[in-house]
Amino acid sequence: MRPKIHLLSPDLIERILGEAFELLMNPGVRVGSAVVELLQSAGVEVKDGVARIPERVVRQCLASAPHDFYLYSRQGEKAVHYGGDDVHFDPGSCCVQMLDPDTMEARSSETRDLVRLVQVTEMLPQFAAQSTAVVCSDACDGAGKDVSNAIGDLYRLFVVLEYSDKPVVTGSFSAAGLGGMIDLLAADSGGREQLRQQPRAVFDVCPSPPLNWSEFGSHNLLDLARAGVPAQLVSMPLAGGTAPVTLAGSVTQHAAESLAGIVLHQLAGPGSPIVWGGAPAIFDMRSGGAPMGAVETAMLNMACCEVGKHLGLPTHGYLVATDSKFVDAQAGAESARSAVLGALTGINMISGAGMIESLACHSVEKLVMDAESIAAAQRLVRGVEVRGESLATAMFAQTGLSGNFLTLKETRALFRQEQCLPSPVTDRSARGSEPPSDIFTRARARVDELASSYRKPSLPEDVLRKFKAIVDREADRAAVVAESSRN
Amino acid sequence: MPDQLFGAMRQSIIDGSPDTATELAQQALANGVDPLDAVNQGFAAGITFAGDQFGCGQIYLPDLLASAEAMKAAMSVLEPEMLKHGSEREVLGKVVLGTAKGDIHDIGKNLVATILSASGFQIFDLGTSVTPEQFVAKAKEVDADIVGVSALLTTTMAGQKAVIEALDRNGLRPRTKAIIGGAAVTSKWAAEIGADGYSRNAIDAVELAKNLMSKVTNKGTALA
Numbered sequence: 001m002r003p004k005i006h007l008l009s010p011d012l013i014e015r016i017l018g019e020a021f022e023l024l025m026n027p028g029v030r031v032g033s034a035v036v037e038l039l040q041s042a043g044v045e046v047k048d049g050v051a052r053i054p055e056r057v058v059r060q061c062l063a064s065a066p067h068d069f070y071l072y073s074r075q076g077e078k079a080v081h082y083g084g085d086d087v088h089f090d091p092g093s094c095c096v097q098m099l100d101p102d103t104m105e106a107r108s109s110e111t112r113d114l115v116r117l118v119q120v121t122e123m124l125p126q127f128a129a130q131s132t133a134v135v136c137s138d139a140c141d142g143a144g145k146d147v148s149n150a151i152g153d154l155y156r157l158f159v160v161l162e163y164s165d166k167p168v169v170t171g172s173f174s175a176a177g178l179g180g181m182i183d184l185l186a187a188d189s190g191g192r193e194q195l196r197q198q199p200r201a202v203f204d205v206c207p208s209p210p211l212n213w214s215e216f217g218s219h220n221l222l223d224l225a226r227a228g229v230p231a232q233l234v235s236m237p238l239a240g241g242t243a244p245v246t247l248a249g250s251v252t253q254h255a256a257e258s259l260a261g262i263v264l265h266q267l268a269g270p271g272s273p274i275v276w277g278g279a280p281a282i283f284d285m286r287s288g289g290a291p292m293g294a295v296e297t298a299m300l301n302m303a304c305c306e307v308g309k310h311l312g313l314p315t316h317g318y319l320v321a322t323d324s325k326f327v328d329a330q331a332g333a334e335s336a337r338s339a340v341l342g343a344l345t346g347i348n349m350i351s352g353a354g355m356i357e358s359l360a361c362h363s364v365e366k367l368v369m370d371a372e373s374i375a376a377a378q379r380l381v382r383g384v385e386v387r388g389e390s391l392a393t394a395m396f397a398q399t400g401l402s403g404n405f406l407t408l409k410e411t412r413a414l415f416r417q418e419q420c421l422p423s424p425v426t427d428r429s430a431r432g433s434e435p436p437s438d439i440f441t442r443a444r445a446r447v448d449e450l451a452s453s454y455r456k457p458s459l460p461e462d463v464l465r466k467f468k469a470i471v472d473r474e475a476d477r478a479a480v481v482a483e484s485s486r487n
Numbered sequence: 488m489p490d491q492l493f494g495a496m497r498q499s500i501i502d503g504s505p506d507t508a509t510e511l512a513q514q515a516l517a518n519g520v521d522p523l524d525a526v527n528q529g530f531a532a533g534i535t536f537a538g539d540q541f542g543c544g545q546i547y548l549p550d551l552l553a554s555a556e557a558m559k560a561a562m563s564v565l566e567p568e569m570l571k572h573g574s575e576r577e578v579l580g581k582v583v584l585g586t587a588k589g590d591i592h593d594i595g596k597n598l599v600a601t602i603l604s605a606s607g608f609q610i611f612d613l614g615t616s617v618t619p620e621q622f623v624a625k626a627k628e629v630d631a632d633i634v635g636v637s638a639l640l641t642t643t644m645a646g647q648k649a650v651i652e653a654l655d656r657n658g659l660r661p662r663t664k665a666i667i668g669g670a671a672v673t674s675k676w677a678a679e680i681g682a683d684g685y686s687r688n689a690i691d692a693v694e695l696a697k698n699l700m701s702k703v704t705n706k707g708t709a710l711a
Contacts, residue, residue: 406594407556412503412549424544430687431673 002085003383005344007303008251013310016248020255021055028052029211029260032218034175038267051260058259061266067312069230069273071129071167072198074188074457079167080128082202082230082275082314085346087381088128089339089374090169091121091367092321092355093204095134099356099363101444104326106361109134111159117354117364118163119454120447124367126374131351132156132170134362141475142468150478151471153177154184157201158471161188162464165457169232169351171204175219176481178203180474182227187466196228202275202349206234207257209242218264225269232275232316232349233261238290239300241283247296251303254280258308275349276308277316292321292358293334301338302345314348320370321352321359327366327440331356335366336373343377365443368450372426379420387414489520493529496561500533501540503553505560512564522565523576530561534605538690551689552594555601562604579607580632580700583625585617587646592639595669598689599635606693608633619646619653626654631663633696638669647672648680664699668692 008016028050031039036046045052068083080088098109117133132153139148139155147155153173160168161184172178181203182195189195205220207213213221224231235257237243239250258276265274280300281290291297301317308315319338324330335353342350352359353374354367388394388410395410405411422428425439425446459467492515499507508530515525537554540546569576582603586596593615604610611629613621617636626634634654636647647667654660664683667676677685684699686692 403592404594406548407552412553415547415549421547430670431675 001383002381003344004085004346005302005341006306007299008306010310012248013307016252016255016307017310019252020259021058023211023252023256024053024055024058024260026052027211029213029256031213031260031264032215034215034222035213035218035264035268038222038264042263042267044263053260053263058263061263061270062259062311062313064266064270065262065313066271066273068314069199071202071230072200073167074165074200076198080349082273082348084348085381086348087343087346087350087378088348089320089350089353090127090129090131091117091133092318092352092359092362093131093133093169094171095355095359095362096137097357097361098134099327099361099365101363101365101440106325106357108137109362110138111136113362113364114156114159115163116447116451117362117367118160120364120367120450122164122166123450123454124371126371126378127166127353129167129169129349130160130164132160132168133354142472145475147471147475147478150482151177151180151474154180154471154474157181157184158467161185161467162459163456168201169204169349170201171206171234172220175216175223176477177474178220178223180470180477182223182229183470184467185229187463187470192227199228199230199273202230202232202273204232204234204277205261206236206279207261209235209237209257210253211257211260213257213260213264217261221261221265222268225265225272225274228269228272230273230275231261231265232277233258234277234279234316234318235261235304236279236281236290236318237300238281238283239296240285241288243280245283247282247300247303250280250282250300251307254278254300254304255307258304262313274313275316276305276311276313277349278304279318279351280304281318289323289358291323292318292352292355293323293330293338295337298338298341301347302341305345305347309346315346316349316351317342317345317347318352318359319347319350320374321355322366323356323358325357325361327356327363327369327443331366332369332373332439335370336376339370339373339377340380343374343381346381364447365440368423368425368443368446369439372422375420375422385417387417489524489528492518492520493525493532496525496529497533497536500530500554500557500561501537503537503550503557505557508557508561509564512561516564516568522568522572525565526562526569526576530558530565531605531607534558534602538602538693541688542690552598555598555605558601558605576607578609580696581609581611581629582633582635582696583611583613583622583629583631584635584637585613585622586615587636587638587643587650588616588618589646590638590640590643590669591615593637595639595689596635596637599637599668599692602689602693603696606696608696619649622650623653623657623659626659626663627657631659633664633666633699634659635666635668635692638667638672640669641671644669644671644676647676647682651680651682664702666692666695666699 071080097106243250319342322331322334353370666684
């Protein structure tokens with residue numbers, strides 16, 4: 001029996017969806033101009049940029065959305081199953097700061113930070129996917145020109161593809177940025193059709209709370225649906241700030257925003273893969289921030305995911321993060337708690353590991369610490385399994401009352417399946433002659449060890465050349481756009 | 488051919504297969520391989536590798552125990568032959584082992600015995616629930632370099648102290664070194680009862696025993 005938690009009763013889910021359908025009609029959803037025609041042709045009324053979407057259209061779009069799909073590794077292996085109660089983890093994404101382990105201060109993230117995050121993630125089996133974890137403030141094109149602002153999104157993906165074989169959770173920063181990123185993935189897969197058949201990446205696309213699919217978000221949904229590259233809806237209501245203060249109210253807003261996203265997406269590309277995802281949080285009534293470590297934030301993610309599961313859709317959430325500014329006890333407690341809760345909910349992709357300071361900063365040391373909690377959560381959801389004919393009697397038949405279970409064949413054959421064997425980051429050692437270390441010290445050592453045993457994938461020369469040509473081309477395009485907007 | 492055989496011997500220990508190890512030991516004797524070579528170049532290399540793997544966290548106690556069992560199986564075939572041929576291995580030191588009085592848990596002690604034996608120590612295993620007097624008598628009889636007392640339980644750890652006191656009363660220390668081990672034992676406890684050494688696990692025990700032997704060689708001189 002796989003252990004599972006439910007926060008919502010079936011009746012409450014129906015009520016949430018019922019009110020979400022009401023919201024889609026009144027007050028409706030703000031949408032970008034790119035999707036107006038598409039909506040109107042489906043019979044949706046759009047006035048002054050606000051669409052009123054009838055339940056009938058939503059139901060039709062839900063019917064065409066796939067119930068599951070896979071992300072593939074570079075080698076073409078199924079590496080992530082979006083569907084059912086399968087649980088995967090990836091590092092948090094899109095950070096602009098990095099915790100410096102020497103000074104313990106946050107500084108602007110750079111390419112070397114992204115490379116290190118990717119290397120460590122590549123080595124840890126707890127992470128089924130990479131993420132474009134940090135923005136590189138030192139990003140340059142082939143000519144050495146600063147492109148950090150112009151194509152920061154594309155550059156991150158370029159770095160991740162160069163250093164990893166795993167699937168990638170990513171996203172673009174603008175409507176125009178997406179095309180180059182899809183080109184990059186197509187170059188990696190060997191063409192657009194191959195990318196559609198065996199997608200390597202999923203793109204986060206975010207509505208703005210409340211109920212606003214901006215020009216940029218609308219555009220991305222359309223382009224992804226048409227390219228057949230998976231989209232991940234990341235609705236982020238802040239309960240009490242940009243959404244109703246009640247958890248149930250915010251889950252309802254999340255549902256309305258996500259349903260609207262599915263409509264835009266499925267109208268443009270029926271059957272194209274889409275994920276019921278999100279990064280909902282409560283609103284902190286003192287700081288005004290989004291406390292990612294709060295238990296209510298975890299509850300919002302769990303409840304939103306339950307609604308998605310009820311609709312038969314693949315799911316995503318944002319957990320395993322903390323509000324602490326260090327890799328400390330608070331960071332460990334908040335991240336481990338939400339890793340366990342997310343896994344018990346059966347969220348298909350759980351993003352957020354490695355992140356501190358309410359998603360403002362990344363830490364590779366925290367990433368390896370989180371990997372320990374994730375391993376424990378992954379163990380937990382495997383549950384108590386029955387192995388063999390008898391539970392205990394066959395083993396007692398061999399040991400009698402001697403207590404010598406350690407030397408049984410069964411022990412050696414089964415302990416790796418029964419126990420989640422921690423890395424040295426988790427301290428279970430007997431006290432030795434040297435003084436015991438704290439978890440940050442052990443995490444630092446583990447990061448060094450993983451990074452030094454990492455091997456870079458050997459990409460064909462022509463693929464790398466294509467990557468670089470796309471980076472240079474997009475940098476030039478962005479420069480022209482920037483120039484024309486100045487004039 | 489011998490190289491291939493030695494490789495297979497080594498692997499049988501790493502795999503923890505007593506049956507294979509026994510067969511290979513018998514095969515070696517049948518083919519006229521010097522049993523000393525079979526141990527040093529074959530089986531012992533396997534247990535050393537397994538020990539290193541355990542030390543760096545690659546394998547776990549059940550694996551190490553299985554390797555130790557395979558080693559024991561091989562040695563039980565080869566040792567009588569070595570005695571017959573007088574081709575005994577160079578003995579690094581004589582070690583008397585047992586669990587403290589009242590303690591019947593011997594997995595750790597057995598593991599230490601096997602690993603130390605594979606590393607070249609001569610082991611005199613007194614078994615479980617051994618009295619201080621029995622330790623002293625055996626240590627005198629064999630002129631032991633090291634006496635090792637294992638205790639799993641906090642309740643039997645006092646027995647370790649009793650053995651050390653008995654060794655002192657009988658004037659066996661500092662010539663004979665006393666070492667302790669067991670799940671509840673710490674270096675602090677070792678210092679408190681005046682033990683000459685403690686190790687966290689069977690693999691570290693080899694280093695500990697070797698270090699102590701370098702001090703034992705200055706027979707009769709007090710420890711610095």
